[in-house]
Amino acid sequence: MSKVGFVTMGESAGGEDIPTIGVGMLGYGFMGKAHSNAYKTLAYMTWPPPLMPQLVSIAGRNEEAVAGAARRYGFTDHVTDWQKLVTDPRIGVFDNSGPNNFHAEPTIAAAEAGKHVICEKPLGRTADEAYETWQRVQATGVKAMCAFNYRFVPAVRLARQIIESGDLGEIFHFRGRYLQEWIIDADFPMVWRLDKDVAGSGALGDLGAHVIDLARYLVGEIDSVSAHTRTFVKDREGGAVTVDDAVESVVDFSNGAVGTIEATRFASGRKNALQFEINGSKGSLSFDIERLNELEVHYRGSTPGKLSQGFRNVLVSEADHPFWEHWWPQGHMIGWEHTFVHELHHFLTAIRDDTDIAPHGATFEDGYRAAEICDAMLRSADSGCRETVAYRS
Numbered sequence: 001m002s003k004v005g006f007v008t009m010g011e012s013a014g015g016e017d018i019p020t021i022g023v024g025m026l027g028y029g030f031m032g033k034a035h036s037n038a039y040k041t042l043a044y045m046t047w048p049p050p051l052m053p054q055l056v057s058i059a060g061r062n063e064e065a066v067a068g069a070a071r072r073y074g075f076t077d078h079v080t081d082w083q084k085l086v087t088d089p090r091i092g093v094f095d096n097s098g099p100n101n102f103h104a105e106p107t108i109a110a111a112e113a114g115k116h117v118i119c120e121k122p123l124g125r126t127a128d129e130a131y132e133t134w135q136r137v138q139a140t141g142v143k144a145m146c147a148f149n150y151r152f153v154p155a156v157r158l159a160r161q162i163i164e165s166g167d168l169g170e171i172f173h174f175r176g177r178y179l180q181e182w183i184i185d186a187d188f189p190m191v192w193r194l195d196k197d198v199a200g201s202g203a204l205g206d207l208g209a210h211v212i213d214l215a216r217y218l219v220g221e222i223d224s225v226s227a228h229t230r231t232f233v234k235d236r237e238g239g240a241v242t243v244d245d246a247v248e249s250v251v252d253f254s255n256g257a258v259g260t261i262e263a264t265r266f267a268s269g270r271k272n273a274l275q276f277e278i279n280g281s282k283g284s285l286s287f288d289i290e291r292l293n294e295l296e297v298h299y300r301g302s303t304p305g306k307l308s309q310g311f312r313n314v315l316v317s318e319a320d321h322p323f324w325e326h327w328w329p330q331g332h333m334i335g336w337e338h339t340f341v342h343e344l345h346h347f348l349t350a351i352r353d354d355t356d357i358a359p360h361g362a363t364f365e366d367g368y369r370a371a372e373i374c375d376a377m378l379r380s381a382d383s384g385c386r387e388t389v390a391y392r393s
Helices: 030-045 064-073 104-111 125-139 155-167 203-218 338-353 366-381
Strands: 020-026 052-057 077-079 092-095 117-122 144-147 170-181 220-232 246-251 257-263 271-279 285-290 294-301 310-317
Touching: 020 144, 030 052, 030 064, 052 117, 064 077, 092 104, 092 338, 104 117, 104 125, 144 338, 144 366, 155 203, 155 271, 155 285, 155 366, 170 203, 170 246, 203 220, 203 246, 203 257, 203 271, 203 366, 220 366, 246 285, 246 366, 271 294, 271 366
Parallel strands: 020 052, 020 092, 052 077, 092 117, 117 144, 170 257
Antiparallel strands: 170 271, 220 246, 246 257, 271 285, 285 294, 294 310
């Protein structure tokens, strides 16, 4: 285990022998806030934590904004040059929560400096960029994790356990969609997520990538895709929109299952509706992130009578359900922000124990493969033809 960024905790850990690890973070916005909260929460809620995170320094381009974020989130220092995080000997974890065009270069530099890295999705704006990031980081031997946090929803993890147990039988269908509405107003101004040079793609890379990752995590590898994309509002105050507003895709899995994947930021009334349904020969599962403590389960012929024909709503809050050893008595719910606590706990445990990120954490190879599928969907949308996903090793 690399000792970069480790110090002795001493009495501050209440007598527990818990090594600390210094965290340097790039980005102070939405994801920076979520990750910072998770580091602070896991330090006391998952007691004893695998490693005690120390928030050393946070980087951002705007001096005033990043200074305010450092005070608010609890970082000791702040910088406006991310390279200072890479060279800071106090830092053992480089957490990349910045915009998409800052994912590849800083993450590679941090890994090549010997720091463990966790990078928000997408790993790269294109499959080529994601592939280079994976390959160069893998060569360093540090721990590397792509932050697909929805793998760490208790109900999603329970769904995987049910599928792996064989209780659903042969999987026939995956239907996944991620629906939001935040840019449906044509007067909404131009932001970086609508700029291809910064974001890479639109609803596909922002939302669809999450569905793609869950499809791979729960059902299996995707072999081929056909897709359509639309940009409904092509010009906004501040510039032209150069990414997709919505994507619809039909996918084939290597195990014979078929699926549909949809992502849009134009679904009026849908705030953050990540939903999937999986149908097998023995039963089905259904999930909606807006009701993230629940999993709908149906087993064919499990009970006599009419009730056997429908779904049962399982409240995922029992002591033996995934991740619940850290939280509350049954029926006392957790939220979206806690998925990051579970994710970072897994990452720090892998660093401490020198264990694999996979299969439950998303590796950089997983991040690359999601990007390869996204690129295949964009090619299909351009050509009007079905595209085979050609994975590189």
